[in-house]
Amino acid sequence: MGLRISDIVATLILNTIHSAYTADHILSCDAHVLDQCTGANQFCNQTAHECQCIKGFIWVGDECVDPDVDPSEPHSAAAAVIAIFTIALVICGLYLVIRKYNLVEYARQKINARRNNDVMYEDVMIGQDDPPLSP
Structure with missing residues (x-):
């Protein structure tokens, strides 16, 4: 073997x-x-x-x-500072993008277009019974 x-x-x-x-x-x-x-x-x-x-x-x-010291304490301050700056950076970025592309005005136009109650000819006349277009 x-x-x-x-x-x-x-x-x-x-x-x-x-x-x-x-x-x-x-x-x-x-x-x-x-x-x-x-x-x-x-x-x-x-x-x-x-x-x-x-x-x-x-x-x-x-x-x-040291058994009396919590090992997570030194990192908690750094984590808080990083989180605050990250949130501030995201908010500033969103604000600048919204301002640059006029997203607020765009949204207002879209909302007003949906709310507009003007009745169009096509909305009323459905089917083949349309009157002739010549006078």
Whole structure:
């Protein structure tokens, strides 16, 4: 019994998955080299040779954060400012387009044309019993 291609492919896939999973969780560092732990509020533990959070901080994802601070707060002000400016830009754009193409006057003309109650000859005379056009 020799190795089949499917066995080799399965082994390669499993090794790749295993190495990708362990690479995310191993944060090795050397205490003698500066700036090994690139995240804020982290330090290199000399005994474990891994990056750890400073006292009072906890791991969230790949960085250390203060548990008392809401991480969504800094973005809420930026989101409000962006939303306000976007709405203002849309309103200004609509105003300029309406003014340029005189859309208000166009709409008034269309409404008045529909409301006009002038009775036309074609509206009254239906069918083949039209009178002759000659006098």
